[in-house]
Ligand code: HEC
Ligand code: HEC
Ligand SMILES: [Ca+2]
């Protein structure tokens with residue numbers, strides 16, 4: 475008799491537990507943010523490890539790419555890693571993506587750092603991209619090897635913007651305004667400037683492997699469903715196929731692939747010619763090197779460095795069973811952060827790299843462009859991305875930024891000094907979400923931040 479009562483009450487208990495489970499999961503989904511590539515490491519190296527499922531030849535190739543990513547180039551002639559410049563921004567990939575993470579805003583703006591200015595004049599080039607500034611191109615190189623002159627120097631001033639959160643907390647934001655000083659020849663008056671900072675480079679093969687139609691399914695350029703969010707795909711020039719392709723990488727999704735991004739980085743950021751970008755960025759300028767041989771980077775090194783970014787593992791989510799993290803995730807959805815920071819995709823087949831193919835991933839981005847308002851605008855067009863638009867950033871790994879990078883600067887120019895500032899800069903299509911964030915109770919706001927720290 476007693477026994478059966480116990481059994482019944484146990485059964486009732488189990489049933490009621492199940493019921494609670496239905497509404498509030500005990501553990502958030504998506505701990506393995508990068509599918510089988512996920513690495514379970516919470517150290518300063520968390521962004522820099524090979525995908526967990528990489529082995530054999532793939533791992534060897536990744537390791538060679540790792541060496542190329544860290545290689546510091548010098549001026550020619552040199553027995554190794556020559557060809558830097560004559561004008562450049564930094565001398566290694568790692569210099570701008572330290573520990574495979576994001577660069578910090580430099581104290582010395584004109585030293586080597588992970589920040590540079592993209593430039594152009596109004597209009598578009600023959601492929602619909604930015605129009606080069608005569609004598610300067612589409613990127614400002616503020617460094618030069620011995621005997622050459624940099625294109626110019628940079629300067630910055632700040633505007634302040636004040637927010638009062640509902641609980642009385644006051645946050646003072648700083649908006650950097652960059653300008654170009656000491657140009658080697660006069661600059662046209664109508665030059666457009668967009669400051670960019672190096673961002674993390676892990677998980678990118680997975681993002682490249684998301685099928686195009688899965689991304690386009692989230693696009694709503696004319697906001698037909700009238701929710702105030704109008705994700706738009708960028709269509710950018712792909713020098714490999716010689717066609718326009720879906721833009722996926724860079725802060726405005728201005729490049730179609732990691733290969734094209736890496737070839738451009740060697741060429742513009744470091745002054746290194748390669749098979750995809752065989753002409754020095756300085757050619758045609760008075761400061762170019764007439765004796766340079768092309769290519770300066772071997773095809774193999776470009777391919778390996780590309781493979782490296784494609785196959786870095788994604789760090790796992792942490793504390794996904796913590797009630798505060800679970801509550802924070804709920805708020806993230808409630809105030810519509812999730813309408814742009816889309817939690818999950820499943821990758822398609824990536825030719826030659828089965829490790830990143832067919833993975834369920836949790837990047838928290840829709841890979842689309844959004845109008846983020848006047849305060850974030852650079853007012854410089856990049857293919858279909860207009861002056862107000864930026865690509866939704868993936869949020870995976872963002873909670874490890876302090877640990878991996880020693881700072882917490884976010885957004886395209888690193889202006890936000892922490893997650894709260896990054897959210898407060900959201901305007902345009904994200905203004906409603908931002909205002910909802912401002913109006914959260916202290917407890918709910920802390921839970922939301924705690925959720926992001928867990929990613
Ligand atoms: C001078 C600094 C600098 C150097 C050197 C540099 N990068 Fe970058 N990298 C950046 C910046 C800034 C961006 C964003 C560019 C944009 O928005 O168009 C970027 C973007 C990227 C991206 C796209 C990431 C994403 O999520 O969209 C990849 C991949 C990348 N870089 C790889 C490399 C590789 C490989 C090298 C070396 C061959 C390299 N970078 C060298 C600064 C640099
Ligand atoms: C309308 C689309 C949209 C909505 C809604 C949105 N975001 Fe964003 N988010 C973006 C874009 C685009 C960026 C990149 C902006 C930039 O770099 O200037 C971004 C950047 C961020 C960053 C900085 C990431 C980095 O790598 O620097 C964080 C953190 C962030 N969002 C969190 C949130 C949170 C939390 C919410 C909800 C309160 C939210 N976002 C709502 C589009 C959106
Ligand atoms: Ca060179």
Ligand SMILES: [Ca+2]
Nearest residue numbers: 610611613615
């Ligand atoms: Ca230039």
Ligand SMILES: [Ca+2]
Nearest residue numbers: 694697701703
């Ligand atoms: Ca919409």
